[in-house]
Amino acid sequence: MRVFGLDTNPSVVERLSKGESHIDDIDSDQLSSMINAGFSPTVEPDCISDSEVVLICVPTPLDDDGTPDIGYIEAAAKVISQHLQPGSLVVLESTTYPGTTQDIVRPILETGSGLTAGTDFCLSYSPERIDPGNAEWGLRNTPKVVGGLTPACTERAVRFYTQIVDTVVPTVGLREAEFAKLLENTYRHVNIALMNEMAVFCHELGIDLWDAIEAAKSKPFGFEAFYPGPGVGGHCIPIDPNYLSWLVRSVGYRFRFVELAEEISDRMPAYVAKRAQDALNFARKSVNGSVILLLGVTYKANVSDQRETPARPLAALLRKLGAEVRFFDPFVDVFIVNGEELTGEPNLGEAVAAADLVVLLQAHDEILESEILGTAEHVLDTRGVLTGGNVERL
Numbered sequence: 001m002r003v004f005g006l007d008t009n010p011s012v013v014e015r016l017s018k019g020e021s022h023i024d025d026i027d028s029d030q031l032s033s034m035i036n037a038g039f040s041p042t043v044e045p046d047c048i049s050d051s052e053v054v055l056i057c058v059p060t061p062l063d064d065d066g067t068p069d070i071g072y073i074e075a076a077a078k079v080i081s082q083h084l085q086p087g088s089l090v091v092l093e094s095t096t097y098p099g100t101t102q103d104i105v106r107p108i109l110e111t112g113s114g115l116t117a118g119t120d121f122c123l124s125y126s127p128e129r130i131d132p133g134n135a136e137w138g139l140r141n142t143p144k145v146v147g148g149l150t151p152a153c154t155e156r157a158v159r160f161y162t163q164i165v166d167t168v169v170p171t172v173g174l175r176e177a178e179f180a181k182l183l184e185n186t187y188r189h190v191n192i193a194l195m196n197e198m199a200v201f202c203h204e205l206g207i208d209l210w211d212a213i214e215a216a217k218s219k220p221f222g223f224e225a226f227y228p229g230p231g232v233g234g235h236c237i238p239i240d241p242n243y244l245s246w247l248v249r250s251v252g253y254r255f256r257f258v259e260l261a262e263e264i265s266d267r268m269p270a271y272v273a274k275r276a277q278d279a280l281n282f283a284r285k286s287v288n289g290s291v292i293l294l295l296g297v298t299y300k301a302n303v304s305d306q307r308e309t310p311a312r313p314l315a316a317l318l319r320k321l322g323a324e325v326r327f328f329d330p331f332v333d334v335f336i337v338n339g340e341e342l343t344g345e346p347n348l349g350e351a352v353a354a355a356d357l358v359v360l361l362q363a364h365d366e367i368l369e370s371e372i373l374g375t376a377e378h379v380l381d382t383r384g385v386l387t388g389g390n391v392e393r394l
């Protein structure tokens, strides 16, 4: 296929054109072979007129007041409408609330193009399901959910995606495909929060929750393992379920599971700070003046993404208590806390030796593969992956 990558950010396009990837999962060699095979990054929307299929994958953040910001989708739809050709297929892939494709994208496309969706062009929704850093499940082998405005639109999108993914899962309509994505994210959000709440009382009860999860996992049916941690980050868990709770409020309900999950997981950085304080106290030290080393400050393992990372509120809390917070992260050079730039420790061994307390926040392979943590004075492991006499699990 001939593929254009249209982006409004000229520096993204410039770097892509030079073969420099800004995406963790796509290395520059892969990008170069894509460019050699005809991939064209561009800022020129004219390319839409030359395209039979147009995929929209723009950001869907929240406003300052926590409501969905679909301004990027609206802007993209407007530009597409000015270049849309009869017979083409438009697919929205951005995560959003059910109703967006039909009620927001469709009228913008129709007004700008003078064409009718479902008759003159096909309109579908297919959620983006990429899991950054996941070596096992990528674009090709992760089933792709697809829903269309009409059965013919669904069929057209299924035919398109079947060329690039192994399994395509059609839904009965647009809203079901939109809802499926939010269902997946909300399910994770609620179950991670359940584990976070359990971690707090399991500690008091002297129960190793990770060991109990391993035991529960041996049941071959009716249980799926989720794990506690220092809080949730990224986009899918802290942001996306708000799209659903916003929609649910519009029909007069509160989505209490989401609100509760948010409240519990948002408290985890403060809980980790309290556990750090307790660990230092046990060693007859105060947080004030102690050197606390945070290992891994990204929101998930083996990626460089810092969006909504719980390491940031944790670092802010520990600094407020007077700790000297340092960090080591093979993916991050500079970590900004309360507007101040912290520079990463260059040497894990030296950083561990200088720390009164080490807090493992992210299970990056490079950190776990190092033997050096065995020499640390004390390690608070928020991921339940370390063992040893100096290790305490969350």
Ligand SMILES: NC(=O)c1ccc[n+]([C@@H]2O[C@H](COP(=O)([O-])OP(=O)(O)OC[C@H]3O[C@@H](n4cnc5c(N)ncnc54)[C@H](O)[C@@H]3O)[C@@H](O)[C@H]2O)c1
Pocket: 006, 007, 008, 009, 012, 057, 058, 059, 060, 072, 075, 076, 093, 094, 095, 096, 128, 129, 130, 131, 132, 235, 236
């Ligand atoms: N990144 C993921 O792993 C992931 C996973 C699942 C779902 N999603 C969803 O995919 C969507 C995109 O996320 P992302 O992480 O790729 O965002 P991103 O911010 O990394 O990239 C979006 C790109 O869109 C560009 N853009 C903004 N407005 C534009 C416009 N009108 N026309 C052309 N380009 C425009 C931006 O410049 C940016 O380069 C979101 O809805 C997100 O929730 C992302």
